[in-house]
Amino acid sequence: MSIFKEIGPIPYEGPASVNPLAFKYYDKDRVILGKKMSEHLPFAMAWWHNLCAAGTDMFGRDTADKSFGTEKGTMEHAKAKVDAGFEFMEKLGIQYFCFHDVDLVPEADDIKETNRRLDEISDYILEKMQGTNIKCLWGTANMFSNPRFMNGAGSTNSVDVYAFAAAQIKKALDITVKLGGRGYVFWGGREGYETLLNTDVKFEQENIASLMHMAVDYGRSIGFTGDFYIEPKPKEPMKHQYDFDAATAIGFLRQYGLDKDFKMNIEANHATLAGHTFQHDLRISAINGMLGSIDANQGDTLLGWDTDEFPFDVYEATKCMYEVLKNGGLTGGFNFDSKNRRPSYTAKDMFYAYILGMDTFALGLIKAAEIIEDGRIDAFVKERYSSWNGELGQKIRAHQTTLEELSAYAENLGNAALPGSGRQEYLEAVFNNILFLGTEK
Ligand code: XLS
Ligand code: NI
Ligand code: NI
Numbered sequence: 001m002s003i004f005k006e007i008g009p010i011p012y013e014g015p016a017s018v019n020p021l022a023f024k025y026y027d028k029d030r031v032i033l034g035k036k037m038s039e040h041l042p043f044a045m046a047w048w049h050n051l052c053a054a055g056t057d058m059f060g061r062d063t064a065d066k067s068f069g070t071e072k073g074t075m076e077h078a079k080a081k082v083d084a085g086f087e088f089m090e091k092l093g094i095q096y097f098c099f100h101d102v103d104l105v106p107e108a109d110d111i112k113e114t115n116r117r118l119d120e121i122s123d124y125i126l127e128k129m130q131g132t133n134i135k136c137l138w139g140t141a142n143m144f145s146n147p148r149f150m151n152g153a154g155s156t157n158s159v160d161v162y163a164f165a166a167a168q169i170k171k172a173l174d175i176t177v178k179l180g181g182r183g184y185v186f187w188g189g190r191e192g193y194e195t196l197l198n199t200d201v202k203f204e205q206e207n208i209a210s211l212m213h214m215a216v217d218y219g220r221s222i223g224f225t226g227d228f229y230i231e232p233k234p235k236e237p238m239k240h241q242y243d244f245d246a247a248t249a250i251g252f253l254r255q256y257g258l259d260k261d262f263k264m265n266i267e268a269n270h271a272t273l274a275g276h277t278f279q280h281d282l283r284i285s286a287i288n289g290m291l292g293s294i295d296a297n298q299g300d301t302l303l304g305w306d307t308d309e310f311p312f313d314v315y316e317a318t319k320c321m322y323e324v325l326k327n328g329g330l331t332g333g334f335n336f337d338s339k340n341r342r343p344s345y346t347a348k349d350m351f352y353a354y355i356l357g358m359d360t361f362a363l364g365l366i367k368a369a370e371i372i373e374d375g376r377i378d379a380f381v382k383e384r385y386s387s388w389n390g391e392l393g394q395k396i397r398a399h400q401t402t403l404e405e406l407s408a409y410a411e412n413l414g415n416a417a418l419p420g421s422g423r424q425e426y427l428e429a430v431f432n433n434i435l436f437l438g439t440e441k
Contacts, residue, residue: 293332317364
């Protein structure tokens, strides 16, 4: 039984096509730098935005109908979401999905019953997976919606709530492993504080770390070989969130000895909320060996919250793919943690949104590869540091000099010449040149 009857499989038709239900750039078998596009871009559908969220915001109720012909809040609805999700992914050629436990089933009052429902639905998902290439990219536990998590999960002031968080993580790990998940995410939405007048930050951070250690121990004990991820975000819903940005999260992981098991899941809109560019947080993760996965979306610079828009900014996608290519790819993938704008409420809009996102990243991949092959930007960066190639630079890099020696050297120079020009405008012109190659008349 088809849910999206009016929509067929989405073909690749190329940039000249005007068919809105076709890819213009995402050509899954096209080879870029020796690898197929589909391997460079392991796209994932976010269960929550695509199959659950229906447009409710702070000021108004649902605009979209995501009942899929059933009554919401029932197991029948949970199964209809699976049917819809698989049909959707197959029609778009998406090979992965990401989920929170409570996206899959309605939460019961008793966690034992919720867990039973999770067993039932994951059996159903496993059945659906057969005969397809679709797998789980990552799973996570929603430890922010239920009122019990008002003060956080790992950071809560209540030891009972902490135990509930542990129970949810245990089950979410079980389901992630059962569905072949590549990763497991911690997004600390409520791990933070509103006021220091009531908060013991050190105590809370130590408890979060303990919970993560228990998750690693349990995950490894049931055969989970993938990566754990922290998904940094500076604020929203909390005023101060502990995983502010990649640099902060990496420091936390190192401090508590979690850095071997964890990597970053970088979300574009979270990086910008932290006052960084998306590329900045990708680079910081990459140079620390921790660029694991990406939540592909974009924010709005005029709005100070997580708008989770479908990515259409090709500049940003190109810079992202440049980082990913330089990183040698991802162990995770590209999860569209993105939602349709509230007035785009039809089933067709769901497809348009994913086509937009996938084409934007495909274009970003094509252009990032061209930037690397063109070589002008990489060559400039190399040249910019060329003064380090001499004997002195090599000595400093090898930690074989002292302040005394450098001071004597500087005194000999008398007056240091200015460093070479940064040439930002030249480089930006090169970037544009490569992005818009082919527009000549
Ligand atoms: C919210 C986060 C969330 C995580 C998963 O801002 O992006 O959706 O990706 O819990
Ligand atoms: Ni987000
Ligand atoms: Ni996210």
